[in-house]
Amino acid sequence: MLPSYLFLSEKEWQKRIEKLFEILEKCKLCPRKCGVNRIKGEEGFCKLKFFPKVSAYHPHFGEEKVLVGKYGSGTIFLTSCNLACIYCQNYEISQLRIGEEISFERLAEMMIELQKMGCHNINFVTPTPQVPQIVKAVYLAVKKGLKIPLVYNTNSYDSVEVLKLLEGIFDIYLPDAKYSDDEIALKYSQAPNYFEIMKKAIKEMHRQVGDLKINEEGIAIKGVLVRHLVLPNNLAGSEKIFKFLAEEISKDTFLNIMDQYWPAYRAFEFKELSRKITPQEFKKALFLAKKFGLRRIYW
Secondary structure, eight states, X not given: OOOGGGGOOHHHHHHHHHHHHHHHHTTOSSTTOOOOOGGGTOOOTTOOOSSOXXXXXXXXXXXXXXXXXXXXXXXXXXXXXXXXXXXXXXXHHHTSOOOXXXXXHHHHHHHHHHHHTTOSOEEEESOGGGHHHHHHHHHHHHHTTOOSOEEEEEOSOOOHHHHXXXXXXXXXXXXXXXXXXXXXXXXXXXXXXXXXXXXXXXXXXXXXXXXXXXXXXXXXXXXXXXXXXXXXXXXXXXXXXXXHIIIIIOTTOEEEEEOOOOOOTTGGGSGGGSSOOOHHHHHHHHHHHHHTTOOEEEO
């Protein structure tokens, strides 16, 4: 199965790229809608400007098996984030913003290098603040022979308007379902109205690509794969998230319930986040997911 982007016309590519860069002129790439002119180098919440900024890229073997396969997921760690999670395990990238500004051509070359290494997909980590840059670089990479699926690996604090411009470009969406309580999302991630924004974003992703499809080799080729990180003291609000996925997305949603929370970055400043989760907390999350009839649970 060939990636969808190989079927986009030249006219359609140019139309999408033009619209996305228009959004950068008064930035509303994400729900924060900072309104800064990033084309002129102005900075909003994410502190990013015009050119792509990347922290690292390599075949990654720590993702879900359906993404990793034998040769790894071709992961590009994009610098910065439009959230500010106080427990972020990658805070050097997301909040200290350690990385390098590069050209669109160099970002395209990275994709080709990862493909040549045998990677099964190109996995963009935290793409939301750099969608125009990514799409332009993908267009250049297609000209150089890119032909593996693209993964949109996101915190789900995404604009539906922007996601619609990605239809037919990204075949795999990998959204986090982080919180179901907006006060908690605001306190720990500076994310106003997170739950409603997340729900609308995942609905749009599912509308575009549907449930996760896996080929005969066990590799994901198209669809949505949702991640949910269980937090101590039920701070993620897992039950409402599972209910939403089962009733408003699909009981066949491929759901990775993650138990690897540990108090990174500034988490020790908050007593309720200053420990790992217990086996009982994780078992309860699994029980709740099954209670709502979710059938494709991965951990």
